[in-house]
Amino acid sequence: MGIRRRAVLFGSLAVAGAGMFGLKWSGSRAMAEAKAATVRPGEGGFAAFLKIAPDDTITLYSPTIDFGQGAHTAQAQLVAEELGVDPARIVVAQAPALPGFANAGIIEGFGAEMVSPAFAHLPASVLGLVARAIPMQMTGGSSGVRYTGQIALRRAAAGARALLTAEAADRLGVPAAQIVLEDGRARHTGSGRALRLGELAEAAAQRRLWTEPTPGAARRGRAIGQSPLRQDIPGKVDGTAVYGIDVTLPDMRVATLVMAPVRGGKLEAVDTRPARAIAGVEKVIQLEDAVVVVARGYWPALKGVRALSPRFADGGHGGLNSPGIYAAQDALRRAGKPDKTAGEGDVAAALADPAARTVSADYRVPYLHHAMMEPFAVTAHRQGDRLDIWAGLQDPLLVRHMAAEVAGLPESAVTVHTTIMGGGFGRRFPAQCEVIGQAVRVASQCPWPVKLIWSREQEVQHGSYRAQASARLTAALRDGRITAMRTDYAQGDNVEGEVHFLYEVPATERRHFAFKTNQLDGPFRSVNANPFGYWTESFIDELAHAVGEDPYRFRRKHLAEGSRHVRVLDEAARRAGWGTPPPPGVGRGIALVESFGTIVAEVVEAALREDGYPRVQRVTAVVDCGTTVNPRNAEAQISGGIIQALSTAIAEEITLDQGAVVQSNFTDYPLLRLAEAPPRIDVHFIESGAPLGGIGEPGVPPATPALVNALFALTGKRVRTLPIRDQARA
Amino acid sequence: MPIEATVNGRTVRFAGESDTPLLWALREELGLTGTKFGCGVAACGACTVHVDGAPVRSCSLPLAAAAGTVITTIEGLKSADGQLHPVQQAWIDQQVPQCGYCQSGQIMAAVALLQQTPQPSDEAIDAAMTNLCRCGTYPRIRAAIHAATGQAADAAAGAA
Structure with a gap:
């Protein structure tokens, strides 16, 4: 179960607390308030999120906030697909912070994934009540398209579609089944007579919807799978966007x-x-x-x-320092009393198997600063x-x-x-x-x-950092296969979200040793897929070398034949030229991580600079997010996530001394610059048609282990403590 | 004594103290909020503007040092008839920005680069484009600079 993600999601409960008694709004009151805030006479408002004006302008009030992820544009595409209009004709506006614009799509999506599949079958009215009570209007968890878009907004659009169709059918005196919505009109298929959505909207919005609307599937169509220009970009190139x-x-x-x-x-x-x-x-x-x-x-x-x-x-925290935190985490792990255990099979028995070989390695990751450019x-x-x-x-x-x-x-x-x-x-x-x-x-x-x-100095020194954490991974190997794998890790609370072990291993175990400091451990792009991706995919590489097998082949034989994972891995290997010799002075590494419903394999080619720091020359990424709603934007998210991950892996580290953060600005917390970014990043998408996955975060986790694995291939040095800096220098 | 300068073609008198960084005078006195605050120590480049044609990190330039200069901000890049600068247009065509916060500074740095070097090599782009972007838009920044070169060179020639 995704405890961490649930914490991110429902963590608001801790703060909201008393808000829970607040099933205090009746739905209709919240919706009336939402309508009053956005809908003018002559316009038709549908489930708060959607509005159609007499001049055919369609406004989508998105509960998602833009921070460059492109969700607004992809959401407009999903709605456009439902309504049969050109996505460029949909104006995306920020939904007001009113309960009527609470986001039930996120509750349903994450609820079904993490709590119970029953969430997907709850009536929309009940989910709406929960969303308003929590309250839920989150942007995060790579959910803007797959949940907010495909569930909440598309449901609103499906409702609008049903109502517009019914209104058109009445006005034209034909059965609703003979009405199609296309090119911004409701058209009678038999006669070709048509009415504009704008002239139907106000009356349509007054009609009652007797059944829950069923949105169409997230499949490539007229709008889905296209790459319309993002509406937010012009204001970001002429200085008029308001942050x-x-x-x-x-x-x-x-x-x-x-x-x-x-x-x-x-x-x-x-x-x-x-x-x-x-x-x-x-x-x-x-x-x-x-x-x-x-x-x-x-x-x-x-x-x-x-x-x-x-x-x-x-x-009382003046004695805290970074080496001390690692030491205390090691001691906690050695004491052997985990707070939580997850997994399956008998790991202890497999590790005790006299015919098995045991391999073990310790990994460490530092606190990381988010470094959003706007303080x-x-x-x-x-x-x-x-x-x-x-x-x-x-x-x-x-x-x-x-x-x-x-x-x-x-x-x-x-x-x-x-x-x-x-x-x-x-x-x-x-x-x-x-x-x-x-x-x-x-x-x-x-x-x-x-x-x-906040000044940048305060920003750097008072973050909600990606947690400093340490892990010991232990595996049993027999006949060239992994028979058991145990991950003991010491880290703050709420750590299991987005941890997916992909390989077919009979016995696995994750033991969490909760370790709290005075720091605010926060979610960091890709949450726990980030540290887990690093140490799991590095360790898998170590195991491959331990049995003398090619790391790609070794991974492949532990994946289910015919699975999406194998296809992604194979495609990445093929596109990166895996098996061909890399250029002189270059090492090649591979990693595979699933997070937020999306599977990503990345192959990194890296060299060493004169100062011993890695220089990434090329990254090949293969992504299966089910269906790519907006390919050009999805490419940007994967590519940007890779660059951010490489930046963190190579040189970023927040350290504590006497309880206080040592770093204070970009002068001592260096981010990757353009000259250091990989000159070549190739992103390829597999359109598997699986349920929509997220796109904002899944590109991040494989990059670090793929780089560390590439450096091992190049130098024979295994970097087990981040950041990498010059550790791979021979 | 008030400090005078030319900002986006207009003569302005700054009322702020002479040690006020140009960035804050632009943002808070003139309302030119397109120029961004990122670090305050000239490390990130989000505050890049042109002072007498050169890219300058305005968070670290006191008003006193800007006296009598000709300053261009992101708001001043468009032509008189409202046409986007070719670099701005390339930024849209290549869909460069993500969060967009650093992009005013990136664009100002790129425009300055192309004024100096109309057809920059990748090495020249590496050397000139030192502004930070946390979203990782660097590949598209590079692509947009290359895409803008023909147009930007023409625009510069036209202006000369």
Whole structure:
């Protein structure tokens, strides 16, 4: 079961808590509110998400927020397929942060996958109630197309289709079965008479739908499988796109802050005078664990913060450092009392088999910073019993809930204005965004709207990092096959999400040793497929070499013949020229990982630079996400995920010293630059027709192990602790 | 004393303190929010603008140093009739941006590169394009620069 993903999903419950009693909205009230917010006279609104105007303009109110994943465009394609229109004619707008726009598609999708298949058979009204109660308006989990799009939005479109068809049939006096929707019209197949959707919409939306609409399949069609241009891009090339940090309001002030260097520490004392003496500084606000300077602009606010010498306690975490965390994790594992165990078969017996050979290896991964290019920036304006928030965070309804709680206001008194996000990668899940509470508290003490911006230094040092973790993998080998595999890993809570062991091994076991520090372990693009992908696929490579077999062949013989996995692996090997000698000075490595319903194999070709760091020359990726809704965008997601993964693997590391983060900016937390990116990345999609998989995250996990495996092929050195840096140097 | 400069063809007087980085004066005084804040230490390039034709990381250029200069931001790249710059058009044609946050800076860096080197080699692109992109759009940035070269060279010739 995907505990981690469930945590990501339903983690809002921990925060929402009391929100659960809140089956407080009746569906109809929420829908009436949603309709009032978006639908004007003459227009037809369908299940909140879809609106058709008399001039035939179709507006899709997407609960997904854009951070470059292209989901809006793919969602428009799915809706266009359902309604028989050109996707370019659908305008995608951000759904308001209102309960009527809660995302039941995500509840249904993840619920069916992780909790019970019964979720797929629950009535939409019940799922809607749950989505509003949680509340759920998440962007994440590679769910924007496969769940939000194919389930929630396409269901709305299927409902609209049924109602438009019925209305057209009545007006034309023909049976509904003889009406087809195409090219933006409802046409009677017999006579060719047709009505525009725009002239049917208002009346159609008044009709009752007596059965649950059934959306069409996610198969290539007139819209699905095309690559229409993304609507968000023009605003991103002429500077007009508005991110959270760009929000500008009359009389607005700008604030920035310094937080306790050791997470968990509290503010003990600060002399605020040096900041207040700076021209443009208006206010210094002390929070429990931070000092905020409010000024007429970011620069005076930053100067104000720099002028301060606050004293923070260390919360008892002052002894923590990165090597100590690895050592403590090793000790915890050696103590042998796992918190959770998963798997099947008798691993202990297989490992004790006298005819088997046992191989074991230890792997370590550091904390990773998400490094979204736009630092946190949240604007809040408190006016009496009313609160407005401007933010780009990965769940606006949850932002509303959290802000209301901090402000001591009912949710209905809080309006969240959602902006696009300058990156996220998991950092912007509200439950881990202290910036929400900070902005609300600051605004509560100010007469103006205040935009709170985190500096890059605060961003780097106060992340919700990909967890530092260590693992010991142990396998039994007999007659060239793996007979048992055990993974003992020490890491924070909620770690099983997106862990899929792909190989046919009779006995497997994963034992989790929960290890908590003062750090906020957050979801990081591809969550646990990320560390598990690295150590599992590296270790499989080690096992192949242990039995003297080619790593691709070794993987292949442990996969079910005829499976999607074999097809993906074979295609990657074929396209990468596996088996042919690589260019001189180049090593080739392969890895295969399934995550978010998508199977990806990657082959990396790498050399060593003079300084011993790897230089990736070429990556071949083969992807089976069922059906590729928008191939050009899917390619961008896979390719970008590969580059991000290589960046993290080669040189990224957050370390702790005396409980505080050592790194502070891109100067000591280096991201891969254009010159270091692979000059060649080939992405190929297999259209298997399997249920839709995600596309935002699955490209990430195979890249690191494929690179580490390539370096082993090149140098004979196995890198078991990330980042790689110059460890492969001979 | 107010500092004067020419921004996107218009003479402006900045009211901010002379140590204010150009980035914040552009964003907060002039409302030109297309230029982005990424790191504050000239490491990421999200704040790249042109100062007297050269690409400059505006987060680390104090207003005092910008006095009397000619500054172009992403908002000033379009032609007078609203036509996108060929590099901007190439960015759309190649569908370069993902989250888009770094792209103003990337485009400004690319335009500056093409003004210097109308037909840059891959090595020249490597050397000039040091701006960070966390989404990993680098392959499409490279492709868009190559795609823009013919057009950009023509536009430059036309302007000369």
